[in-house]
Amino acid sequence: KIKILMMEAVVSTQSTGFNPDFISRMLSRLDWTVFVQSANLLGVGEGLPDMLPEDQDFDDEDVLKKIHHALLEVEVIEGELECPETGRKFPISKGIPDLRLNEDEK
């Protein structure tokens, strides 16, 4: 269950310090396909490779900066997440996704 397709989002962008080491460490923890899909939905997916290279020492700084931007600097303030399997929508309000289920959904 969950997630992640965002639609009609109000997005906020804030620049934060670029830490290439953090980004590299995060890469192995990301579901890359979902990440790129989300980035594209928010209009910040340009320049992101379709797939990560097998080589763990990924150090192309331009791409790392684009990942940094999509991952850390862009935030959905108002919007929706949609579960691709059930179509159930989860609202995002004031930057907080609400993932609670109703009683009859549990």
Added chain:
Amino acid sequence: MKPTPLTPHLRSTAYSSVYPPAEDTFLLLDVLEEHVTSHVTSPLICLEIGSGSGAVTTFIKSLYPGAFCLAVDINPVASRATRETARLNAQDIDVVCSDLGSGLEMLYGKVDLLVFNPPYVVTESTEVSNGGIEASWAGGIDGREVIDRFLPRARKFLAPSGVFYLVGVQENRPEEICTSVPGLIGCIVATRKAGREKLWVIKFTRNKQESNSS
């Protein structure tokens, strides 16, 4: 010593259902500060369940500025309070409103630092999960109902070398909790008497034999 995050906004009636930082919070902060000095590797992903005021996650972010910190609470008012606490203390964290982290299964096996200051007060079962401020302290029978519901998930969330800190009181039977989760080993790392409460903090790690599977 790192300063405790400021939470002046909690005085507003808008946040009356949010548990303000108290002795249990401060004990946890002390343990976390201690954790920094005794652990060489910085966590990459930190998750707090039941963030309440957000003081703990905000504090964790100040200890580990390079980490991704996510705070979860079932009370949307607490979620907003958490976000505000982080903002007021100039820390960048992420907040989600969810029941004990459900919906965050993509973080299974990835959390390096997991923290939970649960509703641990011994109450009637019927007082548990009634929402509002009560949800922040009503723990049901032996104060264990919410703790026991979360413990199996804790095991799932933890990365192989991840650490999980849990807070409670003597009535919860901490020695039993330490060994009650298959795949987790717990030990009491701190205790403190606060008024009538005998608080403890348990530190869990994954059972090494199990950490090869998933």
